[in-house]
Amino acid sequence: MxxxxxxxxxxxxxxxxxxxxxxxxxxxxxxxxxxxxxxxxxxxxxxxxxxxxxxxxxxxxxxxxxxxxxxxxxxxxxxxxxxxxxxxxxxxWRPPTYELWGGGPRRVLVVGAGPAGLYATRELLLRTTAEVTLVDRFDGVGGLVRYGVAPDHPQTKQILSSFERIVRHERVRWRPRTEAAGFEGYDAVVHAVGAYHSRRLGFAGECTAAEFVAWYNGRPGASLPVELGGPRAVVVGNGNVALDIARLLLSDEDRLRSMSPAVRRTLAGSGIKEVVLLGRRGPENAAYTQSALQELMTVAGDRVELRYHARPTAWSADGLTLDTGETIAAGNLFTAIGFEGRPIDGLPFDPERGVVPNDRGAVVDRPGHYVAGWIKRGARGGIGVNKACAQETVQTLVSRSRGAVSPGSGSPRCS
The missing domain is CATH 3.30.70.20 (Alpha-Beta Plaits)
Structure with a gap:
């Protein structure tokens, strides 16, 4: 078998x-x-x-x-x-083997404990003898796995146990609830801060994917910025996050049992019975996976309407007005039109792409600084892509820091 x-x-x-x-x-x-x-x-x-x-x-x-x-x-x-x-x-054919890189960094700071930061940490532990300090602004590890993956996908969240083993390694100093400040004393810094800010349509009353997902996942400090009300909601976006939002809005209480009681009560009592998924481009440009669409259709196929080639122009109490002149009557507007990175103090930034300019992870014109994950390549790709991305960054880091010695002895230092 x-x-x-x-x-x-x-x-x-x-x-x-x-x-x-x-x-x-x-x-x-x-x-x-x-x-x-x-x-x-x-x-x-x-x-x-x-x-x-x-x-x-x-x-x-x-x-x-x-x-x-x-x-x-x-x-x-x-x-x-x-x-x-x-x-x-x-x-x-033989399975791949690992080679320990010698002469690498001794002390590395990794900023961000999401998948990219944790895979960068894991790669440093596998390939070097470096001591790694890992910081994150939240209590727990996992980033968007913990606070972004839909709670009715508990199997995907199981990867958190692997991440938690990484931070227990004897060469890792885990510092939760910590913002990166000074970089003195480190041979290199890996910035893996993600791109968790939602792009917006700019309408008063829209609820962005970042806001809604953080709320239903119980991220510290997150709250629901709008009041939910039925019977119809519009979700603008054609990626997996948009489908997650639609599916959870239409799920019954049993499927929502992994959520907190307060979130479950709010969703179950919203009165939302129908969702319009609105794509500004055609179905050939949809970014959702086939399995995500199949799951949504299984949960609520007869209560979801897929619309394409329509651009929102206004949102009011009457609903969402489109560039076609039509208004879709709805009580709530959710937007899942992508995420974007934000500038990091002291590093260059490309506002068009929402990334830190880099060469295979090495920040341009900032020796000793590296990036991994969405802040490196843009807000696309899941856990596996972030793993490969972090591996590339660490390989670049090590190759550029061979021969490094302790701080104060002429070693490469972060500016």
């Missing part, structure tokens, strides 16, 4: 490294990695060893006979158009 990967896959890609048959794709660096619904296991080469299931942080890899038939079919379909198998190639 082969294994299959379900739609709960986080694309962490740890399974790729442990698979003895190179059966899991797309792997980091291959076309489609980080852009599709999940990774996939090739049923033609899987040997049923279970290594993927043992290492998967979200329990997405399962024996095919314990998986949903749709998941088994998706895994097989991914490889249906592949080239015929070459037995010689399979026989000669």
């Amino acid at each position: 082969t294994y299959a990967i379900s739609g709960e896959c986080c694309s962490d890609a740890s399974c790729v490294a442990v698979c003895p048959m190179n059966s899991i794709h797309p792997s980091p660096g291959e076309p489609g990695f980080g852009t599709g619904a999940s990774l996939f296991i090739d049923p033609r080469t899987c040997i049923d060893c279970g290594a993927c299931a043992d290492i998967c942080p979200v329990d997405a890899a399962k024996p095919a006979d314990e998986s949903a038939p749709a998941d088994v079919a998706r895994n097989a379909e991914y490889f249906a158009a592949s080239e015929p198998l070459d037995a010689l190639d399979l026989d000669s």
Whole structure:
């Protein structure tokens, strides 16, 4: 019996490294990695060893006979158009090995304990002998995994246990509720602060994805900026976050049981019975995954209307007015039109892209400073992409800091 990967896959890609048959794709660096619904296991080469299931942080890899038939079919379909198998190639393939880089940094500050910051920390622990100080403005690790992943996706949140093991490492100094200040005493600083501010339409009364998601996930200090009222809501956006918002607005109390009682009561009592998902471009430009759309249709398919090629021009008590002249009557407007990074003190910033200019993670014209995650490449890609991104940054960091000695002895220092 082969294994299959379900739609709960986080694309962490740890399974790729442990698979003895190179059966899991797309792997980091291959076309489609980080852009599709999940990774996939090739049923033609899987040997049923279970290594993927043992290492998967979200329990997405399962024996095919314990998986949903749709998941088994998706895994097989991914490889249906592949080239015929070459037995010689399979026989000669070896799993990747790790090499300890020598002469690297001794002290590194990592700012941000989301996926990018934690994977950067993990890579530093694996590849160097550096001591890592990890700071975050919140109490817990995980960033958008903790405060961004929808609470009705508890399997994805299981990766938090892996992140918590990283901060317990003997070479990690974990400093929650701490804002980065001075950088003296560090050979390098990795800024992994994310891009968690929502882009806005600019209408009074709109509720952004950042506000709504932070509230329903119980992020410290978050509150709901609008009063929910039915019977219809409009969600502007065509990505997975927009679909998450629509799904949770239309879920019954049983599906919302993982939320706090206050959030659950507010959602259940909102009176919202219908959601219009509005895309400003066409369906061919939709950024949501097939599994996210399928889940929404399963939960509330007859209460969701998909609209495309319409741009909002005004929001009032009458509803949302479009550039076509039509007004969609609705009690609430939610906007999930993307996230953007904000400038970091002392570093250059590209306001058009919302990123810190960098060369493979090394901040331009700021020796000793590095970036990883969304602040490095823009607000796109999930957990697995952030892992590959952090690995690239650490490789750049180490290659640029070989031969570094203790501060005050001529070593590269952060400005």
